[in-house]
Amino acid sequence: MSDVGAAPGKSGDGEGPFDVRTVAILITVGIVAFLAMVVLGAYAPDLRSGRNGGAHALSTAAVGFGGIVRLAEATGRNPRIIRNPKMLDTEDLVVLTPESGATDMTKALAQRRVKPTLVVLPKWATTKDPRHSGWVNVAALLPPGEPQGVLAPQYPLVVTRYRSGGRPLKGLAWMPSSLRFAAPRAVQTITGPDVRPLLTDAAGHVVLAQIGTHPFYVLADPDLLSNVGMRDASQARAALELLDWLNSTGAESIVFDVTLNGFGRSPSPLKLLFDPPFLAMTLAVAAAVLLAGIQATARFGAPRRRPRAIAFGKATLIDNAAALVRKARRQGTLGARYVDVVRDRAVGVFGVPARLHDTALDHYLDALTGRPRFTELAEQARVARHPRDMLAAAQALHHWLWEKTR
Template sequence: MSARTASPFGKRGGAVLALAGIVLFVFTLWAAGNQMDQPQQGGAPALRTGGRGFDGYAAFAQFLGKRGYTVDPLQSEAMAGQPGLLVLTPPHDANLQQMERVIALHRANGPVMVILPKWKSSGVVQRVPDGKYKGTVVEQLDAAVPRWLGWHDELAIDLYPLASKSSKGRWAGLGAAGNLPGIEAVQSAQGDGLVPLVTDTETDRVLAGYLDDGDYPALRDAADYDEPESKPYQRTNRFPLVLVFEPDLLNNWGFAKIESGRLAENMVRLTAGRGERRIIMDQMIEGAVAQPPRKGPSLIKQAFTPPFLAATICLILTALVLFWRALHRFGPPLLAARSIAFGKRALIANAAGLIQRARRLHLLGAPYADAARERLARKLALPARLDPAGTETAIDRALLVRAPGSEPFSIIAARLRAARRPADLVSAARQLHALERTLMR
C-alpha cells in the first residue's frame, strides 16, 4: 500500500489563497487599464507623439540624420550639459522655468536653437460614414502667438497676414529663398539685440534671428552667406541662441519644399559651428499645465460587458469548481511508488535487464563456467593448489565415479565459454546446472 503524506494546506489556507488570487486578478485589470490611458500631448515636439503631424518636426530630424548628423533625443536636464547643437521645440504652454534652465545650462557647452510655437493642434477621432473607426488625425485649430511673460520681454512677437497674396510668403536668408506654405498667419519678431537671419522679403520682418549677446562671427557674416562653410566660434562666456519665430520654415508642413531643407542645413551648419555633427532634439520640455489624460474603457467594466461577459462567467465557474475540488478531495495525496524496488530479486532483474539492453549476453558464459567450477571444487574438497585445468580434470574423474556415462564437466564448460547465441548459452548453462546437482547429491 502506498504511504500518505499530510496536505500542505488546510481548508482555511486554501480559502485565503483563492481569495488572494481573485484580488490580485482584479488589481491586474485595474492597473492594466490605467496604463492604457495615454496622456494627450499638446504642442509640436520634435520626436514626441504628434511629431509626424503637419506642425511636428520629424522631417527635420530625419533630414539631419540623412545629412550625416547624429540626432539624439533630449530626455533629461543632465543631457543639456553635453556638447552639440540643442534644438528646442516647446509648446505654447511650455514650462518656462524648465526651458530657461536647459538653455542656460547648454549655452555654456554649445549653441541653442529655439523654434517658437505658432499652431495649436489636437488629436481627434475621424470616422467614415458607416461608423467604422478610421484613425486619429491632427486637426488644425488656430494660430496664436506664444504668451511667455518674463522670457525675453525685449522681443515683440506678432502674428500678421500678408498684405497681398501675390508675394506668396516669400522669405530669404542664409543663401536660400522660398515661399511659406501658408500666408494667412506669419509669425515674426522685432526688438533690440535681435540680429536677423531669415526675413520676409516684402516687409523685412524677422522670421529667424539670433541674440547679439556675444562674438559669433559665423552668424555675424550670415548676411553675406554664400557657401555652406561655418567658422569656428570665438569662445566667450556662452554660445549663441538662435530663435526661429516662424515654425513653418522648419516643420513638416514647410519641409514639403526643397528650399526648407537647404535653409535647415545652412542654419544648422552656421549655428552648430565647424566640425560639430551632433544634434540634440527636444523630447523633454512639456507644457506647464498638464493635459488631462484621455480615458479609455475600463478593463474591469469590459470584463462584465458582452461579448466578454460569457468568458468571465466561465472563468468564475471554473475557479469555483477548482476551489470545491480542492476542499473535498479524498484525503491527502498518495506518495508515488519507487521506480526501483528493494530486494535481491529486483536487483537481479535490473542487472539482467541492463545486460540484455547492452547486448552483452555472450560475455556471461566464461564467468558462469568459472563460478560452477569453484563451487564444485569446494563441494568435492579438491586441493586449492590445483590450476583451473587440473580442477576440471578432477571434477571429470569424480563425475565418472558417481554418474558413469555422463558428459564430462570440462567439455560442457568449454562449450559454454564458446557459445555466442542466447539459445546456445541457455542450453550449455542448463547442462552445467544439472551436472552440479548430480555431483552435489
C-alpha cells in the first residue's frame, strides 16, 4: 500500500496550467528587476546629474560652472567633482560655490583652514526655462544680503554692484600678465576687514580678494568663472590661469565641491556591498544563492520514491507495537514479561533440565558462573515503572544472557 499518487489537477501528459519556460522567464525577470532596484538604490546619489539650473560645477545653465570643469579637463588639469565632505581634506585648490546666504559653510571652512580655497559668491536670481531642461532665465540680481550672508558672521563682507562698462580688471603688479579679465557690465564687488585686493575694477572696487594671511580667496563676481563667462575665449583662458595661480605648488588637481549645493552623499551600508573589499563577499553570497536555487529547481541523481505509509517487516511490526504500548501507558507491566522471555531463552541456550520450574529454575540460573545473578536482575525488571528504569533493566538482562553465551 502506498500513498504515492498523481498530483491533483495534473494531466497525464505532464502539462500544467503554466508552461515551465514561462515560469522560468517570470522568475528571472523578477530577480533581475529586484537586483537592479537594489543597485540603483545604492548608487542613486551618484547618478544625480545636477542639471537643475543651479550655480554649481554640475550645472550647464548660464549661472553654472560646468563649462570651466570641462575646460579644465580638456586642458589636462584633472578636475574633480566631490560629493563626499570628507574628501575636502586635500592640498589642492577647492572651489566652493554656495548658492545662498543660508548655506552652512562652517564645516567646509573648518576643514580647509590653511589650504587653498576659493569661495565664489552668488549673484543672480533665476527661474527655470520651461523649454530646455537644465537651463534658466536670469530674472534679476540677488539682494545684497544673500552674498553677504555666505561668510557671515565669521567674515563680515559688504557687497556692492557697479556698472563697469566692460572695462578690463586690474591685478597686482606681480600677478601673471595672462590674467586679463574684462569686467562684467554689472560687476559685483566686496569690501570688509582683512580684505586684500587681488583683482579690482577700473574704479578700484575689489572683485577677487584674499581674506587674512592664509590662501583663502573670495571671488565676488561669479561671472568670471560661470558658463556665461566661458563663452569668450580670452575670459576662459584667464579663468584657467586664475585657478592655476590660486592653486598650491605641485597641485595635482582642481577640486569643485557640490556638497554645499545638495549633491553630497554619506557612506551607505547598502553601497558597501558593491564596493571592494566587500564586493567579493557579495559575489560569493550571490553565487551560493544561485546554486541553491538551481539545486531547488533541478534534480540531482535518480528520483527517490516516497516511502510507504505502512512499511513491511518485523522492525515495523515491533515499532508499531511499541507505539501502541506507549500510547496505552502500559510500559510498567512489561518488566515481568521480559523476564519470562529471557528465562525461556536461557532454558534453551543452557540446556536446563525440563524438571526445573519457577524457583528451582531461577536458582539454577543463579548458579551459572559470573555476576550479577539472574534473580537480582529479574527483580529490578519487575519493580521498574519508569520507561528509563525499564530500559536499563531490560538491557542488563540482555547483557547477562549475552555474557553467559560468549
